[in-house]
Structures are given as structure tokens and as C-alpha cells.
Amino acid sequence: MNNNSVLNMDGVQKVFFPGTANQRHILKNINLNINQGDFISVIGNNGAGKSTLLNTVAGTLIADAGTIEIAGNDITKKPVAGRSKWISRVFQDPKLGTAGDLTVEQNLSIAINRKRHFNLTWFKSKSERNHFKEVLAKLDMGLENRLDTQAKYLSGGQRQVLSLIMATLSKPNLLLLDEHTAALDPKTSEAVMKLTNQIIKENNLTVLMITHKMEDALKYGNRLLMLQDGEIKVNVSGDEKQQLEESDLMEMFES
């Protein structure tokens, strides 16, 4: 491990229903180091363990063995809220990333205050509201005029963009994306992916992104992982990744 390391997973294991007939070993001795500025695309068959990998990093699942460190801090046993200091996340389902009954402004307020919720000062603030407006105006989706709309009345695409903004507003050390465009129609999906890439580049974010789209995995990011049956089968970066083609990926899947 080096100074540049954002995330380091060492010998991480995850077993569901241990000791029963349904026992399933989903993550098998995962060793993974992510450096500052890495943008990693993760691909793999359904059930390969991609989401489980992300869940153990985010804290929704706790690793059964091994250690996970972020920016030099051991977070192996930390709950989700404790990890949010470093990690943010966009879920596949647009509904999961936002509170539907709260307004766009209130959702953003929660995201920007992620380190100080135990606080009895007013959540509404003029300067914050202006800041939100500026950020949303740049997206050109008209969201800046909908600050007082409840998130549940936004379209799926708008709601997912809101999740994305919430996840990146306070520049996390690591951004986790789990097929975050999969629930959207093809056009919106592409637009959201482009926007994601733009935000990542602008803020120089470190990203672990699961995608089911080969072309996105090839097009975006400087590294590519393929998970198969709970193991990292392919881990390429740099030129080697840039030279990959769809046919290479298909071959990997078949092997």
C-alpha cells in the first residue's frame, strides 16, 4: 500500500447463511487497492458478487473476514453512517438515494451536512440555497427551479441526477455507483452516465462503478475489474485497459 491509496481491501470474505444447506461463499479473498483518482469499472455476471463487494465497502454488509481501510482508517466494522465521512453512494433504484417526501432542497441539505446532523441550528440557509441553485443550474435540467418540489414528484432521471449531486456535493474520498443508470430509459441513462463522467472529471473523484453495459465499462474509467464467482478474475489498468475491446470482454466472460 502507498500514500496514494484511497481504499485497501485485504483478504475480504463474505459468506451468506453459513453452516446451512444454502451456504454461499460470495466474496472469496478479495484483495483490492484503489488509488486516488482511479475510476474503476466493475463488470461480471449476474450474481458474481459485484453488489456484495460494494455493500461491504459501503457498510451495508460487514465483511466476515479480512480488513477494509479507507484513507488509512480501518473501517472494517464501521456502520454505514460512520463511513459516510469518506464514502458516498448512488443506488440503482432512484428512490433509494433520495427521501421522496422531502423537497429537493431538504435532500441537498441533508447531503451537504453529512458530517453534522446532530446539530440544532436551522437547516434552511440562504447561502446554501443559492449554492444549490448554482450547482443545479449547471446541469441544465431545470432542477434549479424545483428546489421546493418533493423528490417523489421528479422523474426517474431527475431523481437519479439529484442522488448523484447529493453523493458528490461534499467531494467524497470514494464514490460508489451500483448500476446507477440501469433503471433509466436508454436516452436518460446515457445522459446520466455522461453527466456522471463530467462530475467525476471536474472534481477528480475516485470511483468504483458497477455497470452492466460493456460499452460504458470500456469507455469510462482508467481501470476495469471483472468479478466472477466471487473472485477478481480480471484487473487491468492504463494502456492495457484502453486497448480492450468488446470482443475481449466477451472472451473473458466465456472463459
Next chain:
Amino acid sequence: MIITGIAQGLIWAFLAIGVFITFRILDIPDLTAEGSFPLGAAVTIKLMVDGQSAVVATIVGFLAGCIAGIITGLLDTKLHVPSLLAGILTMTGLYSINMHVMGRANLPLGMQKTLMTMLPDSLDSNAQTIVVGVLIAIVVIALLWVFFQTKMGLAVRATGNNSMMSAANGIKTDRMVILGYAVSNGCIALSGSLVAQNNGFSDIGMGIGTIVIGLASVLIGQIFIRSRGMLWQLIAMVLGAVVYRLLLTIAMNVGVSPDDLKILSTIVLIIVIVVPMIQGKINEKRQLNKYLAGLDSGEKETINE
């Protein structure tokens, strides 16, 4: 008779506010109410019998309710007991606690001055109750409203709405849930405390059916006031409780026996659950017909061109 209903409704309003916090904001069906309501009554009356002032006794009653809420909250969040069962456990345990606090099943207040009878005698008893109810309602609603404008208050609302998103954004959701349980049951115990002072006694059985009364008040209030604003939603709870009491008062006046009041509460609750659903369906149908009719006339216009 109407005045009596209003006076009664005001002191039951804190039950509605408490139930609103768990049921609507946290989205948790909390049955602790059945124990925390008589707990507030028992603690207040016991302290007053022992010579404490009504003010101190009422505040301690409120705090006792908060503790009951914290216990349910801990069972729910830390021990992962399903919330419905957690409430039942606390409520059942509280039965014994309440018996110990009172020392007997029914504890009369005696000659001690209550929050109501502290007021000048020139006011009749209903007027005294109304003044006390309105003043405390203003304080409680103001405090809650302010709280829900703070970062922590927003965190509580977010937790109730989407705990996954809340945790992902750094909210310690367990703490927010426990806090919600505490404030909710504090309000419910406050209601019990005021009702007991008004009745002049505390009774071990006075909690039976409170959750149904509370839920009915919440739903009635929300039928009348449909604002998203927190202030209006809280005011709606007071209105709901008052309307509910008026319904009961009217029922008693037309000869429904006190024994039948519980089943009446149940029927009222069923009605207020079902009515908004039917209203919604009718409204949807009307909007749909309007929209389809609009389509028809639109088509004709294009033909005419």
C-alpha cells in the same frame, strides 16, 4: 356540551401529536402509547399526592414518558425487536411499573391544586381546561416546529422517510429513531398527565384504547388540514383531537353508553382510514373523466379546422 368536547379535545391533543411523530414522521406503528399515557398520569398524580406542585409533577410525567419511549427505541434499534413487538413489550412492562408508582389501581388526587384549578376561580372548569390546553399546545407546537426546522429535526424526518439514504448521508439513524420515540411518548404521557389532573384521579386502566384514539385523531386531523408544512400538520393534530372528542361527546349525549365508547372508537378509526381512500378513488376518477372529456373536445376542434 360542545365546550366540554373542545376542552377535552385540547388535553387529548398531545396524544395525537405524539402518535403523529412515530406514526407519520418515523413511519413506525408504536404501541407504547397504551403504557406511556397512564404512566404520565400515574407519575403526575403520585407526585402531587406526595405534595409536589402540579407544574413539577406534569414535567416529570412528560419525562417519564420520554424514558418509556427510549426503552422501546432501544428494543427496536439496538436489539432489533420488531417495532410493533417492542411497543407491546414496553406497554406490558409499564402496567406493573404504573401499579408500583400508584401503589393501587386507582389513585385519587385529593385536594391538590392542578394546572387547571391553579387558574382563578372566576373561570369555570371547562374554561380552565381550555386555557391550560391552549397554552401548553402553543408551547409544544412551537418547540416541535422549531425542532423540525433544525438540521437534527430534518435528520429525524429523513430517517423516517428513507433510512437507507439517511445512513448513507451520515445520519445516525438509530439515534434519530430513539429520539423520535422519546419525544412522542413524552407528549403522550403529558396528555395522560393532563387528563388525570382534569379527572381528579389516575387509573391503571386509563391507557386502554389510547392508540386507537390517537390514530383516529391523527387521521381526522389530516382529513381537515392537508398541508405539507410542519406547523399546519401539528395544528391539524389538535384539530383532529378536538373533533374526535366532539364526536364522542355527541355520541354520549344521544345515549351511547360509556361501555360502548371503545367500539365506537374502533368504528370511527375504521371510517377515517377508509374514507380518505374512497375520496382518493373518487377524485382520481373525476380527474380522469375530466381529462378524457378534454381529449374528446380537443379532437373535435382539430376536425373543425
